[in-house]
Amino acid sequence: MSTTASDVQGGDRPAIVVDDVRYRVPGKEILKGVTLSVEKGAILSVMGMSGCGKTTLLHCLGGLTTPTSGQITICGKPIVGLRERELNEVRESMGMVFQYAALFDSLTVFENVAFGLRRRKRLPEKEIRRIVTEKLALAAVSGTENMYPAELSGGMAKRVGLARALAMEPTILLYDEPTSGLDPIVVSVIDEQIMRTRDQVGVTSIVVSHNVQSVFRMSDHVAMLHEGQLRAFGTVDEIRNSTDPTVRQFIEGRTTGPIEVATR
Amino acid sequence: MTATQPNGAVARMALTPIILVRNVLADALVYLGEVSILVARAARFVCQGAIDPADLIQQMAVIGVRSVPIAALTTFTSAAVIALYFSNFLIQYGAASLTGAVVALSLSRELAPVLVGVVVAARAGSAIAAEIGTMKVTEQIDALRSLAVSPIQYLVVPRVLACLVMLPILCLVADCAGLLGGYLIAVWQGVPSSTFPDSIRSFTEPRDFYMGMVKTIVFGLIVALIGCHEGLSTKGGATGVGRATTNAVVISIVLVYIANFFLAYVMFGGRIA
Numbered sequence: 001m002s003t004t005a006s007d008v009q010g011g012d013r014p015a016i017v018v019d020d021v022r023y024r025v026p027g028k029e030i031l032k033g034v035t036l037s038v039e040k041g042a043i044l045s046v047m048g049m050s051g052c053g054k055t056t057l058l059h060c061l062g063g064l065t066t067p068t069s070g071q072i073t074i075c076g077k078p079i080v081g082l083r084e085r086e087l088n089e090v091r092e093s094m095g096m097v098f099q100y101a102a103l104f105d106s107l108t109v110f111e112n113v114a115f116g117l118r119r120r121k122r123l124p125e126k127e128i129r130r131i132v133t134e135k136l137a138l139a140a141v142s143g144t145e146n147m148y149p150a151e152l153s154g155g156m157a158k159r160v161g162l163a164r165a166l167a168m169e170p171t172i173l174l175y176d177e178p179t180s181g182l183d184p185i186v187v188s189v190i191d192e193q194i195m196r197t198r199d200q201v202g203v204t205s206i207v208v209s210h211n212v213q214s215v216f217r218m219s220d221h222v223a224m225l226h227e228g229q230l231r232a233f234g235t236v237d238e239i240r241n242s243t244d245p246t247v248r249q250f251i252e253g254r255t256t257g258p259i260e261v262a263t264r
Numbered sequence: 265m266t267a268t269q270p271n272g273a274v275a276r277m278a279l280t281p282i283i284l285v286r287n288v289l290a291d292a293l294v295y296l297g298e299v300s301i302l303v304a305r306a307a308r309f310v311c312q313g314a315i316d317p318a319d320l321i322q323q324m325a326v327i328g329v330r331s332v333p334i335a336a337l338t339t340f341t342s343a344a345v346i347a348l349y350f351s352n353f354l355i356q357y358g359a360a361s362l363t364g365a366v367v368a369l370s371l372s373r374e375l376a377p378v379l380v381g382v383v384v385a386a387r388a389g390s391a392i393a394a395e396i397g398t399m400k401v402t403e404q405i406d407a408l409r410s411l412a413v414s415p416i417q418y419l420v421v422p423r424v425l426a427c428l429v430m431l432p433i434l435c436l437v438a439d440c441a442g443l444l445g446g447y448l449i450a451v452w453q454g455v456p457s458s459t460f461p462d463s464i465r466s467f468t469e470p471r472d473f474y475m476g477m478v479k480t481i482v483f484g485l486i487v488a489l490i491g492c493h494e495g496l497s498t499k500g501g502a503t504g505v506g507r508a509t510t511n512a513v514v515i516s517i518v519l520v521y522i523a524n525f526f527l528a529y530v531m532f533g534g535r536i537a
Contacts, residue, residue, distance in 0.1 A: 064406050088412035096410035102403035116411040119418070168411065 013076055015040045015172055015204040016061060021070035023056055030056045031067065032228040038221070040171075043198055043205040045215040048225035049250070049259060054208040055099070057225065058174050061206060062096050063087040075171065092120060095165025095203075099177040101157035103149035109136070109160050110145040116168045131167055138200070139163035139193060155186035162193060166201070173197065175207040179214050187211065191218045212251050216240060224250065226259070299493050302416070306424055309417045319422040327388040327423065327488075328430025331380075334387060335434045336441035338379045343371050343442035344449040351453035360455045364463030367446035372472040373532060376438040378524050380431055381483030385516035389491040392423055393512035396495025397505040405496070420492045427484035432477040439473055475531045482527060483520045490516045 014037040023031040030053045038044045046054050059065035060072060063079055071080050079090050103112050113132045117123050123131070136142050139159040149157055158178055165173055175194065179187040195218050198205055209215050215222055215236075222239040224232040224247055232239055232247045242248060249257030309315070350366045396419055399405050408415050443464070451457045494512040498504045 059406070062406075062410055064409055084414065088414070091410060091412040094410070096407070098403045098407060100402065102407040104404055104407070105398075105402075116413070119413045120411065164407075164411075174410075 013040075014038055014073075015042075015075055016206070017071075017073040018057070018061070019071045019073070021057070021060060021067045021072060023053070023060060023065065024068045030228055031060070033070070034225070034228075034230050036223055036230060036233055038204055038206065040204050041198060041202050042220040043194065043207060043218055044221045044223060045207045045209055045219040046223045046225060047209055047212065047215050047250070048231070050210070052225045053228045054225055055176055058096075058176050058206060058208050062094060062174050063091055064096075088120075092168065093170055094172045094174065095168055095170035097158065097161045097165050097173065097175045097178055099180060101149070101154075101161040103152075103157055103160055103164070105149055107148075108145065109141070109147050109149070109152070112149070112160060113164045113167050115164065120168070132163075135163040135166045136160070138166060138197070140189065155182050155190070158182070158190060159193065162190075162197070166197065169201075170203060172204045172206070175205065175209075177208055177210065179209060179211050187214055188217075194218055212253070226250075295493075298497070299489055302420065302489060302493055302496075305416045306420045309414070309421050310425070314417050315421060315425065316418075319418070320425055323422040323426035324430050326391070327384065327426045328434060331384055331387055331430075331434055332437055335380050335383050335438045338383055339371065339376050339438035339442035340445035342375050342379060342445075343367050344445035346370055346375075347446040347449040348453065351450045351455050355454055361459045361463050362467070363450045363455045364446070364460035365467030367450065367460075368443060368464040368468045369472060371442040371446065372439055372468060372476045373528070374476075374524070376435050376442055377476045377479040377483065378520065380434045380438050380480050381487065381520040381524070382517055384427070384431060384434065384484070385487045385490075385520060386513055388427070389487040389512045389516045390509045392488065392491030393494040393498075394505055394509045396492060397498035397508040400496060400498040401501050401504060415496065420488075420496075423492055424485065424488040427488035428481055431480035431484035431487075435477045435480040436473075439476065479524065479527045479531070482523050486519045486523060487516045490519065 016038040018034055018036050021031055021034045022029065034053075034057060036044075046057060048054050056065060060067050061074075063082070067080055071078050073079070074090050075093060077090060079087060082090070103109075104115065107115065110132055113135055114128050117128045117131060132145070133142070136145065139162045141156055141159045141163060144152065144156060144160065149160070152160060162175075162178070173194075178194065179190050182190065191214050194205060194207060197203055207215070207219070216239075219236055222232075222234065222236055223230060224239065226246055232242055232244055234242070239247065240251070242251075246258045248254075249259050347363060347367050351360070351363050354360050354363050354366070396405075396415075399408075399419075405415050405419075408418060447457075447460050450460050491512045494508040494515070498508040500507075
């Protein structure tokens with residue numbers, strides 16, 4: 001892997017290139033010129049304090065939020081400035097797993113996973129049934145087809161969300177805090193599923209997470225955002241051995257250091 | 265320096281209503297612009313024929329069929345009250361034969377369309393805003409977009425079309441329920457049973473009923489668009505959903521009444537018959 005924060009080209013064309021992306025809301029700049037790239041088939045974890053811009057960056061990658069400036073290239077196609085219809089074509093190659101799963105309340109698990117297949121791909125019902133069964137098995141939630149989201153545990157809901165994203169057979173998967181609020185065993189299960197998804201399906205994954213242990217376990221590369229800027233970028237070992245005091249404070253979970261922690 | 269401060273304060277106080285009015289107008293224009301964009305985007309999908317029949321039928325059932333009992337009941341009782349007042353009054357002056365006309369005209373032109381608009385705003389408009397608002401704050405709208413499905417096409421188009429189709433039908437049902445209520449009370453009050461329908465035939469035209477139904481098409485558009493817009497603009501969790509729901513009902517009802525005045529003026533020009 002030759003992915004670096006500064007080298008956005010790489011040998012093989014990267015799956016995702018983020019070039020000087022800024023995002024501003026009234027009174028605050030959330031992303032302050034983030035530049036990075038991710039190679040095909042790699043897992044990049046983005047970590048950082050709450051409010052540092054991780055989820056905003058992920059939403060920009062998914063085309064859900066339009067950056068104020070900068071460019072994002074997905075599989076060679078610049079997406080900033082595209083119309084919604086053109087963005088939808090790009091989104092068909094991407095899947096997104098949301099922090100709280102964001103399953104459609106009024107639909108069963110089966111209907112949730114089949115949703116994109118019915119609406120976008122318009123496949124025959126038999127084929128849809130086969131794909132849904134396969135993806136639910138891959139996400140280890142077989143047997144939940146007739147349940148409604150309200151009947152699922154947090155971990156199951158997230159895995160159904162993963163199955164829904166996988167059903168569209170994306171080449172890029174974006175995960176927004178897939179392990180937050182889950183017990184350590186379920187965290188490991190989800191981590192393994194993310195790695196299995198990369199190994200079996202070969203998708204490129206961007207994982208936003210606070211969970212340092214989880215990040216180090218599954219990632220090929222790690223980016224750390226701090227106050228809207230890319231503070232560190234490298235392999236797991238490079239980040240683990242970083243001498244940057246901000247990075248060290250975050251991965252060691254210390255309350256003292258350059259990161260100001262609101263204690264009250 | 266000290267002398268200018270009170271003058272400055274007075275000037276600020278004098279400006280406050282102007283600033284307030286300016287801000288309200290600016291907000292209203294922004295709101296109108298946002299709703300217009302929503303209309304344009306929904307219309308594009310309709311023109312492209314991007315309508316899922318299953319979604320449309322489901323929304324027609326939710327918005328229309330389930331509103332039948334309350335729409336029928338409100339117009340039945342409202343027309344009954346009109347018949348109650350006017351029967352006695354008209355009998356006293358020897359004009360009992362006009363009771364049917366009074367009930368039918370007030371019902372077909374005003375009562376039924378406006379009550380249907382208000383009932384649907386309260387029942388379906390609030391539900392639309394709450395459902396879409398909840399989807400917004402729980403990232404389900406983002407999930408739709410991430411699946412390359414347009415929230416306008418999936419959520420807005422079926423609701424708007426369902427309102428456009430179902431409100432005139434509801435109005436017709438409300439007309440029938442109201443006429444029945446008016447008839448029963450008028451006869452109970454002493455109006456001869458054959459006089460009531462004769463009066464309706466003599467003083468009303470099919471146009472009175474058609475125009476009432478046309479009014480509800482406009483009301484349906486208002487209710488659906490405001491509900492969808494409030495839902496899609498929801499921010500801030502459960503409080504935001506509550507606010508969006510309240511706004512949807514209040515704004516829809518106010519706009520239904522305002523639209524009703526202009527429609528009444530354009531359609532009937534203030535003429536009774």
